[in-house]
Amino acid sequence: MVEWTDFERATIMDIFSKIDYDVVGPRALSRCLVVYPWTQRYFGNFGNLYNAAAIIANPLVAKHGTTILHGMDRAMKNMDNIKETYAELSVLHSEKLHVDPDNFKLLSDCLTIVVAAQWGKEFTGEVQAAFQKFLAVVVSSLGRQYH
Amino acid sequence: MTSLSAKDKATVQAFWSKVSGKAGDIGADALSRMLVVYPQTKIYFSHWKDLSPGSAQVKKHGATVMGGVALAVSKIDDMTAGLLNLSELHAFTLRVDPANFKIIAHNILVVLAIMFPADFTPEVHVSMDKFLASLARALSEKYR
Numbered sequence: 001m002v003e004w005t006d007f008e009r010a011t012i013m014d015i016f017s018k019i020d021y022d023v024v025g026p027r028a029l030s031r032c033l034v035v036y037p038w039t040q041r042y043f044g045n046f047g048n049l050y051n052a053a054a055i056i057a058n059p060l061v062a063k064h065g066t067t068i069l070h071g072m073d074r075a076m077k078n079m080d081n082i083k084e085t086y087a088e089l090s091v092l093h094s095e096k097l098h099v100d101p102d103n104f105k106l107l108s109d110c111l112t113i114v115v116a117a118q119w120g121k122e123f124t125g126e127v128q129a130a131f132q133k134f135l136a137v138v139v140s141s142l143g144r145q146y147h
Numbered sequence: 148m149t150s151l152s153a154k155d156k157a158t159v160q161a162f163w164s165k166v167s168g169k170a171g172d173i174g175a176d177a178l179s180r181m182l183v184v185y186p187q188t189k190i191y192f193s194h195w196k197d198l199s200p201g202s203a204q205v206k207k208h209g210a211t212v213m214g215g216v217a218l219a220v221s222k223i224d225d226m227t228a229g230l231l232n233l234s235e236l237h238a239f240t241l242r243v244d245p246a247n248f249k250i251i252a253h254n255i256l257v258v259l260a261i262m263f264p265a266d267f268t269p270e271v272h273v274s275m276d277k278f279l280a281s282l283a284r285a286l287s288e289k290y291r
Contacts, residue, residue, distance in 0.1 A: 031269045109253060
């Protein structure tokens with residue numbers, strides 16, 4: 001089981017309470033699709049992903065970015081049991097969506113950078129460490145049911 | 148890994164000219180973050196007295212690291228040749244595991260996002276990420 005310090009729990013709650021899901025989610029997903037273009041393979045039916053401007057303006061990308069971030073709420077609310085909480089989602093990503101689990105790390109790196117840009121100086125090394133630890137657990141749990 | 152396109156090089160050079168004035172601050176913050184977020188990297192600095200963020204040694208070394216980045220920007224058309232000496236240093240003297248190059252690169256990108264949120268667009272991000280990956284590859288040349 002993952003051990004969380006009080007600081008880490010408080011920091012994760014703080015981050016999620018302060019970010020605008022409708023801004024951060026779309027920004028993180030669109031950044032991922034631009035910086036790691038091979039991730040576009042999962043979004044063939046999302047319409048125009050032709051260049052960075054198109055990706056950033058794409059309403060389906062924006063909507064899905066928000067969906068993904070709301071999906072992280074579940075982990076935030078069940079920090080002592082993220083693995084079980086995500087078991088079904090892991091099966092979904094493996095069996096139905098066929099997402100390479102390495103790609104979860106790419107999206108989480110983009111999310112870190114988007115949150116860092118929003119928070120500025122308040123995104124200290126300690127805050128970054130807590131956030132990246134949380135994302136690492138999320139990523140690991142999402143990859144857990146692959147076989 | 149692909150090499151840098153003309154567009155990547157132009158993007159990196161333009162962005163670098165905007166941020167290079169703060170290179171010292173960028174390096175110090177990136178290094179501080181790395182030591183906190185990836186504590187295993189501290190093993191390379193066991194000879195330092197003070198590994199806390201903002202310590203004199205961390206600041207000085209952050210500036211040194213960014214000096215290397217500046218050199219890479221100036222030699223962007225042939226980083227392998229341009230970074231030969233630095234590669235030998237890292238390979239034979241420092242013996243830094245090349246996996247750590249990705250780690251410092253990630254932290255540099257985080258600091259760029261914090262310090263230049265408007266300029267560090269997704270397009271700049273992808274070119275900078277590619278540039279730092281090319282830099283890491285050039286630095287790894289002499290390892291084996």
